[in-house]
Amino acid sequence: MIDLSFLTDAMDGNVVLAQKFLGIFKSQAPKQMEELKSQLAQQDWEAVSTTAHSLKTQFAYLNLTQLSTQMEVIEQLADNQQTATIYSLVEEANHNFLEILRTELLA
Amino acid sequence: METSHLLIIDDEVQYSELTKEYLEMRGFHVVLKHDGVAGLEAFKTTFFDLCVLDVKMPRKDGFxxxxxxxxxxxxxxxxxxxxxxxxxDKIKGLMLGADDYLTKPFSLEELYLRIKAILKRVKVQEKTREVNVFRSGGTVFNVQLRELQVAGKNCKLTSIEAKLLKLLFENENAVLTRESAMKHIWGDEEYYREYSLNVYISKIRKFLKEDPSLEILNLHGEGYKLISKVHQ
Structure with a gap:
């Protein structure tokens, strides 16, 4: 679940900055998840690593720990080009993300 | 209190704007760049008190x-x-001489407090030692070593060039009279020194020409003024 208190704390209690963060996340993260899938299809491991790295941090600020951990693993797998499990992991993370997007961010 | 100038280099284009906005609210002047190449260019041409570098970046990583x-x-x-x-990574960062290290997600307040603490420490260190190094824009002048670095290029100055440049920096954005310069350099104000002074000023101008933020003005009948466009 998204925890906005964690984000607001990280923004030093500044609700305006926290709302701006959330706005950026809502517009940027869905596009990045789509990019991640296409980068994976093209086996562009450097791009996969960069995108997963960015998403990892964004999820962490929203205290979405499971998604953040999944992105960290994807980033490491891409860095080491250990691609056997990466496809299913991205699929699973995408499913989790869409669920959060549907139930919490777009509700 | 003088505003401290920070250079932040972070490839998270939109999120790093929030960091900039916060630090500006806390009284810093912030320049934000989004990759290492642009960051290095900014560093070469502007004076900063502190740099905040993201580690994983395209084109040039933070390390x-x-x-x-x-x-x-x-x-x-x-x-x-x-x-x-x-x-x-933490060890690598510290080995490179990092003053601090923050792992994302970090609190903006923590970043602010760490910056403040480092700047305070640096100011104390600077107060306790004689000023032997002058910095402005992309220029660093080490008086003791008589070494001048302009936009990344080094040159060694003669004793008189170094004395003159030190005087100009000590009087930055103020008038350095010809009489004062001659007295400090040669110990007298003999008229025939004026020609030499002009020659040395020309040489220093040549050394500094790669740094657009510094300019030496001739003030007719008075002397010279080293203008620093940094912080103006």
Whole structure:
């Protein structure tokens, strides 16, 4: 679940900055998840690593720990080009993300 | 209190704007760049009190950038930001002389407090030693070593050139009279020194020409003024 208190704390209690963060996340993260899938299809491991790295941090600020951990693993797998499990992991993370997007961010 | 100037280099284009906005609210002047190449260019042409570097960036990563910044200015305080919690990265950052290290997600207040603490420490260190190094824009002048670095290029100055440049820096944005310059350099104000002074001023102008932020003005009948466009 998204925890906005964690984000607001990280923004030093500044609700305006926290709302701006959330706005950026809502517009940027869905596009990045789509990019991640296409980068994976093209086996562009450097791009996969960069995108997963960015998403990892964004999820962490929203205290979405499971998604953040999944992105960290994807980033490491891409860095080491250990691609056997990466496809299913991205699929699973995408499913989790869409669920959060549907139930919490777009509700 | 004088505003401290920060250079933040982070490839998270939109999120780093929030960091900039927050630090500006806390009273800093912030320049934001989004890759290591642009960051290094900014560092070469502008004076900063502290740099905040993201580690994982396109074109030039934060560690490489830190090494290149250190070649230009070995004393500039550096803080690394990273999404990695890997111990090896922290060690690498500290080995490169990082003054601090923050792992994302970090609190903006924590970043602010760490910057403040480092700047306070640096100011105390500067007060306790005689000013032997002058910095402005992309220029660093080490008086003791008589070494001048302009936009990343080094040159060695003669004793008189170094004395004159030190006087100009000590009187930055103020008038350095010809009489005062001659007295400090040669111990007298003999009229025939004026020609030599002009020659040395021309030489120093040549040394500084690669740095657009510095300019030596001739003030007719008075002397010279070293204008620094940094912080103006």
């Amino acid at each position: 490489t950038l830190a090494q290149e910044i250190r070649l230009l200015n070995e004393h500039i305080p550096l803080i690394f930001l990273t999404g990695q919690s890997l111990k090896e």
